[in-house]
Amino acid sequence: MERSVSDNQPSVYGNLITVLSIDGGGIRGIIPGVILNRLEYELQILDGNDVRLADYFDVITGTSTGGLITAMLAGPNEHGRPLFAAKDIVPFCLKNGPQIFPQPSGILAWASKIPKALAGPRYDDKYLFKLVRDLLGNTKLHQTLTKLVAIPTFDIKKLQPTIFSGYQIPINPAIDALLSDVCIATSATPTYFPPYYFENKEKEFNLIDGGIAANNPTLVAIREVTKQIMKDNPEFSRIDPMDYSYTRFHVISLGAGSNRREKKYDAKTASKWGIGRYLTGEMASIDVSTKVNMEKLVEIEVKLLDKTVSRIGLDTGHYEPVEGGGTNAEALKRFAKLLSDEKKLRGSNSPTSQDKSS
Numbered sequence: 001m002e003r004s005v006s007d008n009q010p011s012v013y014g015n016l017i018t019v020l021s022i023d024g025g026g027i028r029g030i031i032p033g034v035i036l037n038r039l040e041y042e043l044q045i046l047d048g049n050d051v052r053l054a055d056y057f058d059v060i061t062g063t064s065t066g067g068l069i070t071a072m073l074a075g076p077n078e079h080g081r082p083l084f085a086a087k088d089i090v091p092f093c094l095k096n097g098p099q100i101f102p103q104p105s106g107i108l109a110w111a112s113k114i115p116k117a118l119a120g121p122r123y124d125d126k127y128l129f130k131l132v133r134d135l136l137g138n139t140k141l142h143q144t145l146t147k148l149v150a151i152p153t154f155d156i157k158k159l160q161p162t163i164f165s166g167y168q169i170p171i172n173p174a175i176d177a178l179l180s181d182v183c184i185a186t187s188a189t190p191t192y193f194p195p196y197y198f199e200n201k202e203k204e205f206n207l208i209d210g211g212i213a214a215n216n217p218t219l220v221a222i223r224e225v226t227k228q229i230m231k232d233n234p235e236f237s238r239i240d241p242m243d244y245s246y247t248r249f250h251v252i253s254l255g256a257g258s259n260r261r262e263k264k265y266d267a268k269t270a271s272k273w274g275i276g277r278y279l280t281g282e283m284a285s286i287d288v289s290t291k292v293n294m295e296k297l298v299e300i301e302v303k304l305l306d307k308t309v310s311r312i313g314l315d316t317g318h319y320e321p322v323e324g325g326g327t328n329a330e331a332l333k334r335f336a337k338l339l340s341d342e343k344k345l346r347g348s349n350s351p352t353s354q355d356k357s358s
Helices: 025-048 065-074 086-100 107-111 126-136 179-188 217-230 283-287 291-304 328-349 351-357
Strands: 017-022 059-062 148-155 161-166 196-200 203-208 249-254 310-312 318-320
Touching: 017 025, 017 065, 017 179, 017 217, 025 086, 025 249, 025 283, 025 291, 025 328, 059 217, 065 086, 065 126, 065 148, 065 179, 086 126, 086 291, 107 249, 126 179, 148 179, 148 217, 161 196, 161 217, 179 196, 179 203, 249 328
Parallel strands: 017 059, 017 249, 059 148
Antiparallel strands: 148 161, 148 203, 196 203, 310 318
């Protein structure tokens, strides 16, 4: 399946640059999984059961768990189609979560409350390593099915971010690493998993969770594309480098949830805390892989689809309904229609279709 970066995908012939961004969050990857399932379902209603999210996005980016989901959606199977349908993400998390984040019981459960930062990572990465290796095999970064995959990590030896982006490969060929190595690296959350070391093309990488470098992978994706627009990359030939607008970006950015009920503390109280207090409780819930918690995450997100679209008010700091926004499910339906229309526009504007029409 080897192919060059330049022939990875056809040029952009439509009006938009479509971006899917997936935040990290450990077992909370279930949350974006529910949303992605609904989005792909809406696309299949419009365009047929065989379509996948990778067919619609120019860029898929993600960090930590979001990086693994990125690889699942954009990595190719033996037939040159995506490894996973979006509907398979949540079952994947439910099945493998308890092995990635094994939950202690009895006296071990009590001992687990002791801050692990004092005694090394909470988990080893053996199960995750084998799982990702078996899943992605020898697939390399340049072989992904979208025009661009961008997965951020942080190199603790160089003390700088390392962005695994297809657009970086011509500049730094070592970036074209095994997709499995990239996923393990971006998932190496400090205090939870050990840093990950690997070599590629005579260069070494000493990496940890990409969220350390880019907690919002959307910015990574936009930066990568913007640089290519300014370089007159023919993939973006319809966009004037001197006149392009960020309105050209059609972005869906998925977080891994937050707990608005989480207890808040003032500075006076927190001034007495040691490291143990900062690493315990609900703030450390990215690894609660019990059946009850995982099923609750699914239930919460399914219910959220029927709630009104809202955003945080700049003045109040609280979530406020968006006038005319409808429900979150309706918003996803509208988003799917825009993606479908863009895909059809590109098909009608491609050189192949124009040759046929003439």
